[in-house]
Amino acid sequence: MQSSRLIALxxxxxxxxxxxxxxxxxxxxxxxxLMKDQGxxxxxxxxxxxxxxxxxxxxxxxxxxxxxxxxxxxxAATLFPAGTDKGDTTxxxxxxxxxxxxxxxxxxxxxxxxAAVAADPKDLESFKTAFSQVSKNCxxxxxxxxxxxx
Amino acid sequence: xxxxAMLLIVLLLVAGGGFWLLSAPTRLEPQxxxxxxxxxxxxxxxxxxxxxCASCHAAPxxxxxxxxxxxxxxQLVTDFGTFVAPNISPSPQGIGGWSFExxxxxxxxxxxxxxxxxxxxxxxASYARMQVQDIxxxxxxxxxxxxxxxxxxxxxxxxxxxxxxxxxxxxxxYLSSQPAVTLAGADEAVKRGQYLVEGPGHCGECHTPRDxxxxxxxxxxxxxxxxxxxxxxxxNITGGEGGIDSWSAQDIAYALESGFTxxxxxxxxxxxxxxxxxxxxxxxxxxxxxxxxxxIPAHPNGYPATR
Numbered sequence: 442m443q444s445s446r447l448i449a450l451x452x453x454x455x456x457x458x459x460x461x462x463x464x465x466x467x468x469x470x471x472x473x474x475l476m477k478d479q480g481x482x483x484x485x486x487x488x489x490x491x492x493x494x495x496x497x498x499x500x501x502x503x504x505x506x507x508x509x510x511x512x513x514x515x516x517a518a519t520l521f522p523a524g525t526d527k528g529d530t531t532x533x534x535x536x537x538x539x540x541x542x543x544x545x546x547x548x549x550x551x552x553x554x555x556a557a558v559a560a561d562p563k564d565l566e567s568f569k570t571a572f573s574q575v576s577k578n579c580x581x582x583x584x585x586x587x588x589x590x591x
Numbered sequence: 592x593x594x595x596a597m598l599l600i601v602l603l604l605v606a607g608g609g610f611w612l613l614s615a616p617t618r619l620e621p622q623x624x625x626x627x628x629x630x631x632x633x634x635x636x637x638x639x640x641x642x643x644c645a646s647c648h649a650a651p652x653x654x655x656x657x658x659x660x661x662x663x664x665x666q667l668v669t670d671f672g673t674f675v676a677p678n679i680s681p682s683p684q685g686i687g688g689w690s691f692e693x694x695x696x697x698x699x700x701x702x703x704x705x706x707x708x709x710x711x712x713x714x715x716a717s718y719a720r721m722q723v724q725d726i727x728x729x730x731x732x733x734x735x736x737x738x739x740x741x742x743x744x745x746x747x748x749x750x751x752x753x754x755x756x757x758x759x760x761x762x763x764x765y766l767s768s769q770p771a772v773t774l775a776g777a778d779e780a781v782k783r784g785q786y787l788v789e790g791p792g793h794c795g796e797c798h799t800p801r802d803x804x805x806x807x808x809x810x811x812x813x814x815x816x817x818x819x820x821x822x823x824x825x826x827n828i829t830g831g832e833g834g835i836d837s838w839s840a841q842d843i844a845y846a847l848e849s850g851f852t853x854x855x856x857x858x859x860x861x862x863x864x865x866x867x868x869x870x871x872x873x874x875x876x877x878x879x880x881x882x883x884x885x886x887i888p889a890h891p892n893g894y895p896a897t898r
Contacts, residue, residue, distance in 0.1 A: 480854065480855035480856055481855065483851060483855040484854075484855040487845075487851065487855065490849065491841075491845060531823075533822070534822075576849070576850065576851070576857070579850060579851075579857035579859075580850045580857055580858065580859065580863035580866055580867075581654075581863065582859075583857055583858070583859025583860070583863060584859050584860060584861070584863035584864065587859045587860065588818075588822050588823035588860070589818075589823045589824055589825070589826060589859065589860055590823055590824060
């Protein structure tokens with residue numbers, strides 16, 4: 442009797458555990474994975490930017506889409522909650538000192554990636570224009586809101 | 592007793608006089624300046640971007656064409672106190688009245704037209720290696736920029752750094768037009784890169800660790816250093832452990848142009864601004880900088896491990 446009730450509890454317990462782990466997933470790991478993913482997208486178009494490979498509309502559009510998808514996932518409140526400047530992170534305290542500025546920088550990035558996808562570049566020149574509009578955000582945001590550690 | 596007091600006074604006078612003499616500002620030789628041709632503003636614009644003037648002298652947060660308005664106001668928060676970059680636009684509040692000779696003495700000797708020492712937050716210890724002709728061209732270019740009537744706040748420094756005269760002694764130790772490293776068998780690209788990096792580019796000011804008196808430790812040239820602004824580090828850009836040995840020369844040139852590292856991270860911190868400057872520099876010059884960085888001696892990180 443007792444044991445059967447316990448067994449019945451197991452699925453509920455497992456469900457509760459997995460929900461808890463999703464909610465407490467480390468925001469530092471999560472945001473770093475998201476950044477790395479965007480880096481990979483940049484990597485797929487770098488040979489085209491450098492002129493090492495010919496322009497390919499399909500490759501660049503899929504990279505821009507990837508960047509846009511990732512950009513839309515960046516949420517300051519969940520990925521950069523207060524206190525997560527501590528630990529294995531290069532996030533600058535400025536994120537929380539000037540949170541409105543940080544949120545505005547993220548919004549701008551989202552708007553610029555969406556615009557680049559909408560532009561759907563069909564030649565190298567228009568791709569370079571669209572991509573530089575997107576990639577400027579990397580430098581601007583990292584200039585203020587990231588601290589290089591080692 | 593009276594004799595002893597007299598002796599003390601004499602000693603103090605000698606020491607004070609010695610300090611006063613040793614700390615005196617020195618200017619460039621007039622014949623060195625006379626050898627320069629009249630400045631060419633087009634060439635001067637290239638020098639402007641190589642020198643990164645806008646990074647400190649444009650208004651804080653300026654981007655695009657606003658980086659050509661050198662209104663000043665950027666604050667450098669350091670262990671010595673807060674330095675505020677002055678207005679260097681061609682206006683009465685800026686340096687509108689400066690001659691080419693004034694600019695050359697400021698950039699290569701750290702001396703203001705009125706004879707005061709500038710603080711070495713203004714990287715004249717690097718600019719001292721520049722060619723006088725580049726300064727003449729830069730002077731011509733600076734006059735083409737928009738004037739600003741902004742008056743930058745004064746520096747807010749801690750004692751004893753408030754005493755400018757002492758900078759004269761610092762200059763005796765660290766101000767030199769000699770190259771920072773000797774590179775045997777350097778080709779033209781490496782030589783050009785050396786000029787750009789050690790002179791106008793003033794890369795060593797952040798990427799090289801400093802000794803106890805705040806001078807650059809050339810025995811660990813470009814080994815990386817604690818950030819002069821207090822938080823984090825400036826990376827090692829030699830081929831030593833922790834450095835950028837795995838980067839090819841093309842990787843370095845592309846990072847300077849685009850801001851992307853070989854693993855597609857993006858350069859941040861104050862380097863984001865350097866990338867903005869470097870994107871205006873010629874491709875040949877970016878390649879020369881890369882060639883030079885591949886040629887300099889390798890060192891392990893010039894800063895303590897942070898984790």
